[in-house]
Amino acid sequence: MRLKVNVLLVASCLLASVRVSAAEQATDPCSLPQTLQREVAHKYPGARLVTLNDLAQDDRSLFQKDHGNDCPGLVNVNFYGDGKPTLALVLIVNTGTTVTAKLVVAHELAQKWETALLEKAESTIPVVWSQGPGEYEDVYGEKKLRVTRPGIVFCEYYAWEILYAWTGSRVDKIWLRD
Secondary structure (H helix, E strand, O other), rough: OOOHHHHHHHHHHHHHHHHHHHHHHOOOOOOOOHHHHHHHHHHOOOOOEOHHOOOHHHHHHHHHHOOOOOOOEEEEEOOOOOOOOOEEEEEEOOOOOOOEEEEEEEEEOEEEEEEEEEEEEOOOOEEEEEEOOOOOOOOOOEEEEEEEOOOEEEHHHHHHEEEEOOOOOOOOEEEEEO
């Protein structure tokens, strides 16, 4: 009888910890689908998503002012306009001497994630968010970009901000701040 009680107690504890773990994963704004986690680990070894803890206090405050507790390295965006799961990721690799950030778009097609590297930035920790359709002019007044579906903004606060948009056949970009 005592053995049954101990087994039930252990089983209950294990079940509770699995539920807590699943709840934490579901509420973590920086969690990726498992299949995408595997793709990122394979294609970008040593890279990880930018989190709020990676940002300097000023950058964290600016990001949270506009985006709350969202993940600064991850945004869900209908970039291609097809309604299929699409995520923009800011991955960082810290080699100890330098930090490299990569802006990657992950698009799920036929239950497989396809990733594309849009940009690399050295010695910086940028953030990402989605920007609505509209007409945008670059910081230099030399280029205009008509965005017909949600775009992706890659930004290093106090330095630069780049908008990426899918034109139907390719990715175009425009510097909003430099």
